[in-house]
Amino acid sequence: MLSRRSWTLNSRSSPPRARQTRTGMYKILGEDIAAHLKAKDTPGVFIQGLVVYSGAGDEVLYERLLDIEIVSQVASFCEERGVSLIAYSGDEIVCSEKDAETDKIALYSEPMPSAVGPLTDAMAAGLRVHKLILMDSKEAIDRVRPDIERLIGDRATFTQALPDMLEVLPAGASKGHGVNVLLKHLGIDPVRLMAxxxxxxxxxxxxxxxxxxxxxxxxxxxRAAARFMAPTNANDGSAVAMEQLLRSKEPPAGEE
Incomplete structure (x- = not known):
């Protein structure tokens, strides 16, 4: 079982997340656990469910990419509005040019973004983009979200993990879909899943x-989607929930 200590990130207890790159997850888990997972060819879901590894080496079971037209429109929008933009490409993160906002992603144990020039030029040269993240203050993200959603419409999915970041995913993509793909591959009923x-x-x-x-x-x-509630992140909520389930084989104590 993972220790609570292994989940500490910038003084906040945080388990590895399916929204991250595989590189970022390994960094959170620490060298020993990461080495064990690599040696066992452990399957996994990454980048908001956009990349799913089967567990057979680096075999990709499922993958979704953003269309170059969407990337072009989002990049132009961000340039006009003065909003920073990064792109996830497999285990790497890139941007057209680096600034203080783009580099904030490294605070969450993700790789430091690399500047590659215009994203559409990089895509034409072979860059594969799984998702984009608009990065600015919470107030700025709140202002631009309605506008970018109107511009792109249902050609992409928009979601947020943090108030100062807005994520752009391929239409219909989600962590839930990626996790379900892996569960079907492994023959596991979702009723047995703890998320x-x-x-x-x-x-x-x-x-x-x-x-x-x-x-x-x-x-x-x-809160509305969950069946149970654990303590806060600051109080090791994720670790408490997992420990209770493993010890008692019952759902974690909390509000249903």
């Missing part, structure tokens, strides 16, 4: 899981 979440981007996964648990500081959408 932990705290934000809008966790909603589909929490609804899918037989034991969907939100932490005490979760956003309203995550």
């Amino acid at each position: 932990l979440g705290d934000a809008e981007n966790d909603v589909e996964m929490l609804r899918l899981a037989g034991v969907g648990v939100c932490v005490g500081n979760a956003s309203p959408p995550a």
Whole structure:
């Protein structure tokens, strides 16, 4: 079982998240656990469910990419509005040019973004983009979200894990869908799944899981989707929930 200490991130207890790159997850878990997972060819779901590894080496079971037209429109929008933009490409993160906002992603144990020039030029040269993240203050993100959603419409899915970041995913994509793909591959009924979440981007996964648990500081959408509530992140909510389930084989104590 993972120790609570292994989940500490910038003084906040945080388990590895399916929204991250595989590189970021390994960094959170620490060298020993990461080495064990690599040696065992452990399957996994990453980048908001957009990349699913089967467990057979680096075999990709499922993958979704953004269309270059969407990337072009979002990049132009961000340039006009003065909003920073990063792109997830497999285990790497890139941007057209680096600034203080783009580099904030490294605070969440993700790789430091690399500047590659215009994203559409990089895509034409072979860059594969799984998702985009608009990065600015919470107030700025709140202002631009309605406008970018109107511009792109249903050609992409928008979600948030953090108030100062807005994520752009391929249409219909979610953590829940990626997790379900892996469960079907492994022959596991979702009723046997325990999922932990705290934000809008966790909603589909929490609804899918037989034991969907939100932490005490979760956003309203995550609270509504979860069946159970654990303590807050600051009080090791994720670790408490997992420990209780493993010890008692019952759902974690909290509000249903």
